[in-house]
Amino acid sequence: MMQNITSVDNQLRHLVYLIENAILNLPERQEQMAWLTDFTGWTLSTSVPTKLARDTINVLEKHYPKRLAIAFHYNPPRILIFSHLFS
Numbered sequence: 001m002m003q004n005i006t007s008v009d010n011q012l013r014h015l016v017y018l019i020e021n022a023i024l025n026l027p028e029r030q031e032q033m034a035w036l037t038d039f040t041g042w043t044l045s046t047s048v049p050t051k052l053a054r055d056t057i058n059v060l061e062k063h064y065p066k067r068l069a070i071a072f073h074y075n076p077p078r079i080l081i082f083s084h085l086f087s
Contacts, residue, residue, distance in 0.1 A: 016059065032067055039074060
């Protein structure tokens with residue numbers, strides 16, 4: 001979804017909109033969500049800019065620290081698998 005939005009600021013605004021909308025649609029008394037990241041078609045040349053990745057992590061850590069229950073990575077690239085194993 002976000003690949004059609006051009007500026008980093010607009011991508012972050014769109015992410016916040018999606019998260020807030022998901023929170024509004026959570027069942028009553030449910031506070032956490034499961035997140036799925038689909039890496040199908042991902043390459044280094046099509047990846048998001050480093051600034052956007054850092055800013056995204058910053059927003060998630062500061063404003064939504066307890067919202068994530070579990071995260072799934074579908075078809076993760078090898079670079080992601082190895083970075084998680086050795087970090």
